[in-house]
Amino acid sequence: MKINGITGKNIENLRDIKEARIKEENLKVGTTKPEKNITNQTEVIELSSQKLVEKAVKKALSMPEIREEKVTQIKAQIKSGTYNVSNKEIARAIIRNFLDEIA
Secondary structure, eight states: OOOBBOHHHHHHHHHHHHHHHHHHHHHHHHHHHHHHHHHHHHHHHHHHHHHHHHHHHHHHHSSOOSOOOHHHHHHHHHHHHHHOOOHHHHHHHHHHHHHHHHO
């Protein structure tokens, strides 16, 4: 799925352009030390975000597929006639399903 035409490759190109500009600025100043620090910072950020993704995946996999307490609660509301869904929620669900089908 594309968002505003931005793909993974475009983002990598933007990152390359940014690094090239930083290198160019460092050459003008006459120092190359900040370039090395930026590379190290990028590596640290990538490792940190990778760890966060791994944690999120583990958490999602450990969660039950069906939330039994929520199902029980909704069933009780339906039986008692107190279950209400707003028009906005219904509209959002219809649009979400439609977008999933055409994407």
